[in-house]
Amino acid sequence: MKTKPRVVWSNYNATDPHAGAAPLCVDFSKKCWQPPCMIDNNALLERSLRAVWHPCTQMKVHEQQPLVPIERGQGVWLYDFDGRRYLDAVSSWWVNIFGHANTRINAALVDQLGRLEHAILAGCTHEPVVRLSERLGQLAPGSLGHCFYGSDGASATEIALKMSFHYWRNRGKAQKTGFISLQQSYHGETLGALSVTDVALFKDTYAPLLRASVQVPSPDWRLRLPGSTAQAHALACADALERHLASHHESTASLIVEPLVQGACGMGMYDRAYLQRARELCTRYDVLLIADEIMTGFGRTGALFACEHAGIAPDLLCLSKAITGGYLPLSVVLSTDAVYEAFYHDEVTRGFLHSHSYTGNALACRAALATLDIFEQDQVIAANRTKSERFSAMAGVLAAHPRVQDFRNQGMIWAFEVSTQNPLFARDFYRHALQRELLLRPIGNTIYFMPPYVIEDDEWRMLLERTIECIEHSA
Ligand SMILES: *Cc1c(COP(=O)(O)O)cnc(C)c1O
Numbered sequence: 042m043k044t045k046p047r048v049v050w051s052n053y054n055a056t057d058p059h060a061g062a063a064p065l066c067v068d069f070s071k072k073c074w075q076p077p078c079m080i081d082n083n084a085l086l087e088r089s090l091r092a093v094w095h096p097c098t099q100m101k102v103h104e105q106q107p108l109v110p111i112e113r114g115q116g117v118w119l120y121d122f123d124g125r126r127y128l129d130a131v132s133s134w135w136v137n138i139f140g141h142a143n144t145r146i147n148a149a150l151v152d153q154l155g156r157l158e159h160a161i162l163a164g165c166t167h168e169p170v171v172r173l174s175e176r177l178g179q180l181a182p183g184s185l186g187h188c189f190y191g192s193d194g195a196s197a198t199e200i201a202l203k204m205s206f207h208y209w210r211n212r213g214k215a216q217k218t219g220f221i222s223l224q225q226s227y228h229g230e231t232l233g234a235l236s237v238t239d240v241a242l243f244k245d246t247y248a249p250l251l252r253a254s255v256q257v258p259s260p261d262w263r264l265r266l267p268g269s270t271a272q273a274h275a276l277a278c279a280d281a282l283e284r285h286l287a288s289h290h291e292s293t294a295s296l297i298v299e300p301l302v303q304g305a306c307g308m309g310m311y312d313r314a315y316l317q318r319a320r321e322l323c324t325r326y327d328v329l330l331i332a333d334e335i336m337t338g339f340g341r342t343g344a345l346f347a348c349e350h351a352g353i354a355p356d357l358l359c360l361s362k363a364i365t366g367g368y369l370p371l372s373v374v375l376s377t378d379a380v381y382e383a384f385y386h387d388e389v390t391r392g393f394l395h396s397h398s399y400t401g402n403a404l405a406c407r408a409a410l411a412t413l414d415i416f417e418q419d420q421v422i423a424a425n426r427t428k429s430e431r432f433s434a435m436a437g438v439l440a441a442h443p444r445v446q447d448f449r450n451q452g453m454i455w456a457f458e459v460s461t462q463n464p465l466f467a468r469d470f471y472r473h474a475l476q477r478e479l480l481l482r483p484i485g486n487t488i489y490f491m492p493p494y495v496i497e498d499d500e501w502r503m504l505l506e507r508t509i510e511c512i513e514h515s516a
Pocket of ligand 1: 229361
């Protein structure tokens, strides 16, 4: 077994837990320290399969395809116990933006650990949640000044849906109970969120449990008619939304959309004209617009929030995933004054009586503040703009590959379809990618790159070259 220095930061003082001392650096390699249990790749895999039920997985698949054991992460890389590395080109499920083991986020969390890890947010408040709410309110499009916290993306969707319904009820329009979402949308997998999700693989099995909602045509430009443009397709879909609202607005509470990029359906991208029309229509027909920026938020599409590309502001904005830089689960729903005020009343039940135990967790909020600091200090949005252009130019050979179709880019997302006859393409591609140090998760025949923003040119070049090899081996 290799020995390497293990550095653990701690400012917990066992003799005086209230001391709040400056962080100590404990180098265990100098103290003959043994890990609590000896572990290697195989031991971990075996124990994981016995004890851990992995997400979004048919567990029997792992009889053939081993799990990837991860010992540690650094920047864009994940490492196993033998030092084998994998480029995290999916940002660990779209959450990581500034790399693993980011020193600045680590330092903020170490400091926060010495102050407050968590406190109940009903009836109490704390500095990280107040500062985060103020900053998010300033950064968000429009005037979205009231932050309601959840724990993960799906809980933000649940909050936004319940809030939109309750808003109309408080306004004396209790018949406005319906939700509209786009075809092939994804908003999470708890029952309410799954009800407005339109991905058959996740939804069909649970259909009998779900509340009916309406799906209107998706502006995803891959679905345009032959000879049509992305914008013409977006406008045609907006017309379909208008027809639906014209006849159903009286029973509709809200429209929920993933602005500009529909992630889980395979990075379907669409023209901003759709968002502009959707905003106008929601205002005209008294329907709340919910922007689910759980994936698109925090710079992923090239602006801090995707709605900015269209110059619109929603009534409710859902954020999660990259909010903590990919460190800790946290989500938030931002709302307008108009929504907030509809709940502000002497009557208790007109309030939003919804909660999650870890609402506004102090550590998670502090990680989010450190993430926002990095955006500010490093001018990340501007830097990503040039990086995105440079990376797209470097991807020319891949985009022109005879098996690659509909190569597309929006900010720090790249995607394309692979034409193949192999029914097991996704599985084979995934395996070939791992053999070449790439962690990529195809969605059907769609390959996408959603790397942490800290990825460097040579890593990007490696990703492109090896992706072409994988396509040639698996298509
Ligand atoms: C990931 C995602 C969600 C769900 O977030 P979880 O944290 O996985 O519950 C909701 N909406 C969008 C657009 C997402 O990408």
